[in-house]
Amino acid sequence: MSECLFCKIVAGEIPSATVAESATALAIRDIDPQAPVHVLVIPKVHVTSADHLTAAHGPLLGDLIELAQRVAEHEGVRESGYRLVMNNGPDAQMSVAHLHLHVLGGRPMDWPPG
Amino acid sequence: MSECLFCKIVAGEIPSATVAESATALAIRDIDPQAPVHVLVIPKVHVTSADHLTAAHGPLLGDLIELAQRVAEHEGVRESGYRLVMNNGPDAQMSVAHLHLHVLGGRPMDWPPG
Numbered sequence: 001m002s003e004c005l006f007c008k009i010v011a012g013e014i015p016s017a018t019v020a021e022s023a024t025a026l027a028i029r030d031i032d033p034q035a036p037v038h039v040l041v042i043p044k045v046h047v048t049s050a051d052h053l054t055a056a057h058g059p060l061l062g063d064l065i066e067l068a069q070r071v072a073e074h075e076g077v078r079e080s081g082y083r084l085v086m087n088n089g090p091d092a093q094m095s096v097a098h099l100h101l102h103v104l105g106g107r108p109m110d111w112p113p114g
Numbered sequence: 115m116s117e118c119l120f121c122k123i124v125a126g127e128i129p130s131a132t133v134a135e136s137a138t139a140l141a142i143r144d145i146d147p148q149a150p151v152h153v154l155v156i157p158k159v160h161v162t163s164a165d166h167l168t169a170a171h172g173p174l175l176g177d178l179i180e181l182a183q184r185v186a187e188h189e190g191v192r193e194s195g196y197r198l199v200m201n202n203g204p205d206a207q208m209s210v211a212h213l214h215l216h217v218l219g220g221r222p223m224d225w226p227p228g
């Protein structure tokens with residue numbers, strides 16, 4: 001059995017606040033939101049990080065982006081704008097070693113992005 | 115002729131500091147870097163933003179991620195970590211209306227991501 005937190009969430013073994021879902025990905029609320037809208041788009045298959053993606057993951061990436069767009073629409077920030085963030089490795093503060101796309105919006109986002 | 119800044123850069127009409135290139139994308143240094151490593155991965159084809167991507171862009175997304183990984187390797191931050199950011203619309207401070215993936219690293223990145 002996987003010890004990965006997000007694999008357990010995808011499997012329904014750990015509860016989460018699901019916002020939307022597709023055949024290949026799940027969108028859940030971040031438990032420590034950094035903006036009024038802060039949702040994580042997570043592939044159902046285990047991929048450790050964006051640094052572990054290959055060209056073969058193209059279709060999966062298309063799915064993740066489409067789900068992020070649906071989340072933005074659902075949360076009412078598609079017009080006002082939203083930031084997409086993927087962290088890789090220690091300097092980026094990657095917290096869970098399962099690829100996740102942060103979708104942040106609902107306030108003006110600052111620059112630099114952290 | 116396109117009036118898009120990044121289309122002009124891709125066409126070689128405006129100079130840029132190119133870091134790497136693939137068949138479908140160009141990686142250039144950000145002119146206002148926010149970290150020791152701050153590179154933009156830009157598709158050669160015009161796509162307005164990540165919000166304008168569709169599932170058909172999956173292969174292109176795979177290419178962009180692979181080029182971002184090559185940039186991270188080239189810049190020596192693949193082990194230390196790097197953050198990938200895409201801005202959509204006004205709240206995210208999107209500056210150029212041509213899709214670009216920010217690759218940032220070389221220092222610990224803060225949280226929230228802006």
